Amino acid sequence: MSLDEWVTPTVDPEVRAFVYSIVSAIGGTSADEDGTYVLGDDALACLKDVRRWIKGFDQKQNRFDVQRCLAEANFAKGDLLEIMAKWPENSMEDPLKYKVLLACLELLGLLTWPVEVEETQMRVHHHRHLPYLHLAQAGYKRDILHHDRANVLERAVRLALPAMAVPRKEREPRDDGVIRIALYFIRNVAMISVPANAAYDGDEAEISRSATISTFHAQNVFQLLLTVASSMGDEFVEQDVILLEILFHLLKGVDVERLFMEEEARTKANTQDLRELMQKEKAMLSGYARHAPTRHNRFGTMIWVKRADERVSTVSGQTFLGKDQKIMEQMDGSKKWNKPRLRNRNVEEDERKDFDIKVHLDAPARKQLRSFVEEFLDSSFNPLFTHLRRAIEREAHRVEGVHSMQYFYLISWFLQAECARRRQIQKNAASRQASTPANSDDESFALIAGVMDQETFVLLNRFMQSSQDDKSWQDLNAGMKCFTQILLSVQEMSESSVEDDQDIAENIQNRIFYEETTHDRILYILRNYKDQGFGYLDACTELSHVFLRMLERYSKQNVDLQVRSRRRARRKKNADAQANGEANADEEHAEEAEEVADVQRTSTERKFDFARFSSKFSTQACVNTFVAFTKYYRDLSNDQLKRAHRFFYRVAFKQDLAMILYRVDILHLFNKMIKGPEGLSTEMSIFQDWQELVRQLFRKVTKKVQERPELMVEMLFSKIPNTMFYLEHGYERELQTRT
Amino acid sequence: PATSNAAALGIDEEIKVAKKRQPIAKLDDARLLSAAGIPKLRRISKERLKFKGKGHEFSDMARLLNTYQLWLDDLYPRAKFADGLAIIEKLGHTKRMQMMRKEWIYENRPKPSVEDDTAV
Numbered sequence: 001m002s003l004d005e006w007v008t009p010t011v012d013p014e015v016r017a018f019v020y021s022i023v024s025a026i027g028g029t030s031a032d033e034d035g036t037y038v039l040g041d042d043a044l045a046c047l048k049d050v051r052r053w054i055k056g057f058d059q060k061q062n063r064f065d066v067q068r069c070l071a072e073a074n075f076a077k078g079d080l081l082e083i084m085a086k087w088p089e090n091s092m093e094d095p096l097k098y099k100v101l102l103a104c105l106e107l108l109g110l111l112t113w114p115v116e117v118e119e120t121q122m123r124v125h126h127h128r129h130l131p132y133l134h135l136a137q138a139g140y141k142r143d144i145l146h147h148d149r150a151n152v153l154e155r156a157v158r159l160a161l162p163a164m165a166v167p168r169k170e171r172e173p174r175d176d177g178v179i180r181i182a183l184y185f186i187r188n189v190a191m192i193s194v195p196a197n198a199a200y201d202g203d204e205a206e207i208s209r210s211a212t213i214s215t216f217h218a219q220n221v222f223q224l225l226l227t228v229a230s231s232m233g234d235e236f237v238e239q240d241v242i243l244l245e246i247l248f249h250l251l252k253g254v255d256v257e258r259l260f261m262e263e264e265a266r267t268k269a270n271t272q273d274l275r276e277l278m279q280k281e282k283a284m285l286s287g288y289a290r291h292a293p294t295r296h297n298r299f300g301t302m303i304w305v306k307r308a309d310e311r312v313s314t315v316s317g318q319t320f321l322g323k324d325q326k327i328m329e330q331m332d333g334s335k336k337w338n339k340p341r342l343r344n345r346n347v348e349e350d351e352r353k354d355f356d357i358k359v360h361l362d363a364p365a366r367k368q369l370r371s372f373v374e375e376f377l378d379s380s381f382n383p384l385f386t387h388l389r390r391a392i393e394r395e396a397h398r399v400e401g402v403h404s405m406q407y408f409y410l411i412s413w414f415l416q417a418e419c420a421r422r423r424q425i426q427k428n429a430a431s432r433q434a435s436t437p438a439n440s441d442d443e444s445f446a447l448i449a450g451v452m453d454q455e456t457f458v459l460l461n462r463f464m465q466s467s468q469d470d471k472s473w474q475d476l477n478a479g480m481k482c483f484t485q486i487l488l489s490v491q492e493m494s495e496s497s498v499e500d501d502q503d504i505a506e507n508i509q510n511r512i513f514y515e516e517t518t519h520d521r522i523l524y525i526l527r528n529y530k531d532q533g534f535g536y537l538d539a540c541t542e543l544s545h546v547f548l549r550m551l552e553r554y555s556k557q558n559v560d561l562q563v564r565s566r567r568r569a570r571r572k573k574n575a576d577a578q579a580n581g582e583a584n585a586d587e588e589h590a591e592e593a594e595e596v597a598d599v600q601r602t603s604t605e606r607k608f609d610f611a612r613f614s615s616k617f618s619t620q621a622c623v624n625t626f627v628a629f630t631k632y633y634r635d636l637s638n639d640q641l642k643r644a645h646r647f648f649y650r651v652a653f654k655q656d657l658a659m660i661l662y663r664v665d666i667l668h669l670f671n672k673m674i675k676g677p678e679g680l681s682t683e684m685s686i687f688q689d690w691q692e693l694v695r696q697l698f699r700k701v702t703k704k705v706q707e708r709p710e711l712m713v714e715m716l717f718s719k720i721p722n723t724m725f726y727l728e729h730g731y732e733r734e735l736q737t738r739t
Numbered sequence: 740p741a742t743s744n745a746a747a748l749g750i751d752e753e754i755k756v757a758k759k760r761q762p763i764a765k766l767d768d769a770r771l772l773s774a775a776g777i778p779k780l781r782r783i784s785k786e787r788l789k790f791k792g793k794g795h796e797f798s799d800m801a802r803l804l805n806t807y808q809l810w811l812d813d814l815y816p817r818a819k820f821a822d823g824l825a826i827i828e829k830l831g832h833t834k835r836m837q838m839m840r841k842e843w844i845y846e847n848r849p850k851p852s853v854e855d856d857t858a859v
Contacts, residue, residue, distance in 0.1 A: 307809060308783075328805055331812065332820045339822035664807050665824045671800050698796040702803070705788070710844050712784035713777055716807075716824070717831030723844050 010128055011065045015057065019069040022049050026079050037082040039100070047103040050075075054110050064115065064129040071136035076111055077143045080104045085150030092158065105156055106181050112140050112188035134195040141192040141207045145215045153189065154219035156182045164227075168235050176238065183228070183242040186221055190249040210365035213250065217368035226372075229380035232387045240388050241398050248406040250369075251413055252355040259361075259370050260420035262428075279683045287677060291326060293319050303327065329677065342531075355409055355478070356535030373417055381414055382450035389456055404463055409478040411451050412485040418448050419492055445493050445501055452486070452508060460486075464521060473532040480525065480539040484546050487512070491550060509554055516565040519613060522547050527621035534632060538640065541629050545643045548617065552610055561608040618651045620718050623660050633673050633680055641686045649693055658700050659724050662715050667701065670694045704728075766815045766826050768836055775814050781843070783810060 009016075026046045030038040040046060050070070058066045070076070083104050092098050115133045117126045144152045160182035163175035190212060194200045205211065216222055228236050229243055261269060293299070301318035305327060313331060320327045361369065388407055391399050445452070460482060467475035490512070494505035512518065526544045529537060555561045630636075630644045652658035661667075673680045674694050680687055705711050708727060719727070726732055764770075771777060788806060790799045811823045818826065830836055 307813075325801060328808060332808065335817070335819045337817050337819070337822075339818065339825060663828070664804070665821065665828065667800060668804055668821065668824070671797070671804060675797055675801070695796045698800045699793065702790045702792070702796070702799045705784075705803070706790060709781070709784055710846065712780060712788075713843055714840065716827050717836075717840065718828060720837060720840065723841060726844065726848075 010125075011068055015065050016069050019050075019053060019066055020073055022046050022053070023070070023073050023075050023079065026050075027083070029082075037086050039083065039086075043083075044096070044100050044103060047100065047107060051103070051107060051110065054107075062117075062121070062123075063125060064133055065125070067111065067115070067133060068129050070111065071133060071139075076108065076140050080108055080111075081143055081147055081150065081152060084108075084152055084155050085147060089158065092162075098159075101155070101159055102178065102181070105159055105185060108140075108144070108152075108156075109181055109185040109188060112137055112144075112185065112192060114188065114191060131195070135200060137192050138194055138200055138207055139202065141189055142202055144189055145211055146206060151219045153186065153215060153221050156185050157220060157224045160224075164235075168237070179236075179239060180242070183239055183246070186216075186224075187242055187246045187249065190216075190246050209250075209254070209359050210362045213361065213365040213369050216250075217365075217372070222368075222372045222375075226375055226380055229376065229384045232380070232383045237387075238398060240384060240391060241400075241403050243384060244388060244403060244406055244410065247410055248355075251373075251410065253357050253359040254361065254369070254413075255358060256413060256416040256420050259366060259373070260417065260424050262424065276683070280681050283681050283683065284678075291319055291323070291677075293317065305331070354474070354535075356533075356538075373414075374421065377414065377418055377421070377447055381447060385411065385414075386450045389451075389459060393455070393459060405475045405478045408460065408463065408482040411456075412478070412481040415448060415451070415482075415485040415489045419489055422492070445489075445496065445504070448489065452489070452504075454511060457486075457512065461515075461518065461521075468521070468525065473536050476525070477532075477536045477539050480543045484539070484543045487546050487550055509550075513551060513554055513561065513608075514564055516563045519551075519563070523616055523622075526617070526625055527619065529625040529628065537625070537629050537632075541626060541640075541643060541647075544617065544622075545646065548614060552614070555608055555610040562605045563608045564605055566604075614650070615655055617647075618655050618657045618660065620660055622647075623651060623666075627666055627669065630673075631669060634678070638684060638686050641680075641684070641690065645686065645689055645693060648697075652693075652697055652700075656728075657724075658697060659719060659728050661697060662701055662704070662711065663718065664715050667698070667715075670697065764815070764817065766818065766823065766830075768830050768833060770815065771827065771830055771836070772839065777839075777843075779813075780807075780810050 023046075025040050026043050027037060027039040029035050050066075053066045054070075058064055083100060087097055087101075092101065115130060115137070117130070160179050163171070163178040166172075166175055192207065194204050194207060225243065225246065228239055232240055232243070258266060258269070295318060299318055300316070301321065302314055302316045303320055305313045305315060307313060315327050315330050317330075320330060385407075388403075392404055392407060460479060464476060464479040464483070467473075467479060490505050490508050493501050494509070496502060496505070522544055525540050529540060626644055626647050629640075633641065633644075636644075648661065652661055671694070672678070674691050680690060704727075705715075708730065711727060714723075714727060783806060788803070790802070792799070807824075808820050811818070811820060811827075815823055831840065
């Protein structure tokens with residue numbers, strides 16, 4: 001037995017032979033013609049054969065064998081891209097050349113198509129091929145973006161142009177197909193990223209987001225996107241979701257604020273960031289140095305710690321001499337056992353969908369992206385997003401599950417971008433001493449009006465509700481981000497100098513705050529956080545923070561705010577049914593159930609009481625969520641820490657429910673944050689606020705413990721609601737005698 | 740027939756004695772309610788805990804936390820402080836613990852009224 005027979009081939013040898021013979025028949029570099037690429041006699045037919053192999057073998061049998069062979073045969077770079085680069089721009093008049101180019105483009109689209117298999121469908125050969133193909137696709141992307149002679153993407157755009165020039169009514173299905181091929185190819189290129197868990201041995205910068213954006217800019221892809229998006233609805237219909245995907249993969253994770261900063265401000269912000277990081281590092285190092293040993297590591301000190309009942313514990317190392325707190329830590333830290341943790345099932349591991357990963361852009365890419373985003377907002381935002389909303393509402397055939405999520409994420413992104421731009425314009429106008437009177441067109445919010453209507457809110461509410469019911473957290477995350485951003489935009493709108501805008505903002509707020517289901521949902525989300533990951537946690541705390549703040553403000557302005565609430569009338573109805581007797585119960589049961597449901601659904605209006613609503617946020621579940629958030633304190637920004645600070649402040653001092661916070665783990669966390677080790681950096685501007693809050697809280701706790709020693713035990717647990725009043729005041733609440 | 744008989748009875752086979760693992764001590768409500776558990780904590784807090792008051796919030800809190808840590812180390816040396824706290828917090832949701840907790844809370848209530856006896 002030879003070695004070759006020992007190794008099981010990854011691909012059926014016959015398949016490999018077929019594919020390789022086709023690939024070699026397409027063409028090759030010619031020795032006669034100075035090494036240029038020469039097409040084979042039947043190149044077009046061969047290209048079609050390759051396509052047939054991929055469609056008929058790979059896709060039909062749910063395998064990746066042919067694609068693997070093509071990747072190993074260097075088909076994309078060696079043949080397809082060579083053909084694309086072969087002819088000059090004007091050669092597309094020739095129908096044969098046009099056909100060959102189109103076939104190449106289609107194959108490129110197929111090869112770069114995202115390879116994914118659902119976890120339940122994974123077979124052995126999938127496990128074999130997928131990692132290789134992911135790497136191969138990263139290679140394709142690099143070759144496409146940085147081909148040395150041809151502008152591949154521009155070529156793709158040009159191939160689609162004749163079809164796009166035809167008015168929509170006269171377009172053949174074939175023309176639509178060509179447009180689709182080109183757009184999907186662009187989508188694939190935008191989507192491919194360095195595989196997360198494989199060692200990519202090229203330069204990652206070559207296929208980074210910055211490189212993608214720069215190439216898109218240089219090869220006029222952005223122009224194409226703007227053209228299609230701005231005439232969405234009249235000239236283009238089916239293409240909206242593809243465009244949505246392209247935008248999503250281009251923009252996800254890009255920091256909007258940084259994007260819209262002026263160069264000077266950005267440099268300043270970057271310097272500030274660097275300074276803060278260096279300060280943090282310095283504080284960390286000095287923290288270590290304070291406790292570092294002053295002699296060599298074999299000096300061998302051993303310390304006894306006397307404890308109650310005549311017992312001692314020992315700690316070794318001279319570090320701990322005279323540092324009681326340090327000894328306590330060492331005794332705790334040297335324990336070997338860790339409480340077993342469940343694997344996070346709630347966190348989605350799909351990095352293609354994940355928009356919480358921050359992306360860094362280099363300076364030119366940022367500039368190019370910014371000008372694209374500005375043009376997009378000016379020309380295409382409203383048509384594209386209204387059109388998409390209709391498609392999603394209608395549940396059109398082309399809309400898939402993931403598109404709603406992308407839709408809402410992009411709304412939040414663009415709203416943020418528009419607000420950032422507006423602020424930038426205002427700042428510039430102010431710095432120019434208002435030499436030019438502010439243009440009222442610039443001031444109006446008409447550019448984002450497409451998503452600020454009742455239909456979008458209804459869709460968003462339904463989306464959030466359904467993703468919450470389905471436990472699809474990443475979707476809910478996008479929904480929350482979108483809702484937060486809408487609230488912020490409305491807020492900005494109500495502060496606008498134009499009177500119409502104020503009216504509209506008032507109107508929108510009225511509608512948002514009118515539905516009690518919205519209030520309940522936000523409360524529900526905050527209460528029910530459990531292991532959904534940091535991005536989700538950040539989104540849900542931000543949403544409740546922003547929502548509560550704006551609701552407070554709004555209800556102060558409109559003292560007689562009404563909300564529509566659903567009244568429950570089940571109990572009364574049941575009592576009625578029992579009174580009627582059980583004689584004719586059977587046939588009326590069904591009818592009655594319906595009626596009961598009807599009654600339950602009846603809604604009433606009632607006056608909104610902000611104090612009562614906000615007190616619902618001061619429950620143990622909400623506190624637990626915010627504690628989980630605060631546990632990340634070392635990585636949180638000033639704003640995020642402020643959010644947590646406000647929340648705890650409201651709970652402890654405004655609503656006088658500090659009792660909820662009297663729990664040892666919470667106190668331990670707060671103590672660690674302020675007093676270290678590894679605490680909050682004292683240089684942060686929010687540090688003072690936190691220190692004051694914690695100090696006040698600690699004072700309250702120690703006082704209370706002395707007053708009521710039974711708290712010592714209760715502090716170990718979450719409080720029982722009934723006992724909280726007694727613990728706080730020392731006597732029972734009078735109301736309880738009502739029963 | 741004698742040999743087959745012995746085989747059927749299983750006399751000839753060696754009995755395998757599986758050595759049982761030493762069970763790992765658990766931090767459960769029994770342990771928490773034992774003498775080293777909450778009763779001890781209550782005793783400690785009455786006897787030893789003194790606070791300095793205003794101006795010493797952080798040192799007071801450190802002392803309080805250290806008390807808990809040492810108590811927990813005696814009760815269940817296996818777990819780190821934070822882990823132990825999480826376990827105990829979870830235990831507090833059981834029915835038995837809730838009853839005991841209410842009992843401790845209302846123990847030295849000034850005037851026990853009639854209808855609240857149900858809570859005890």
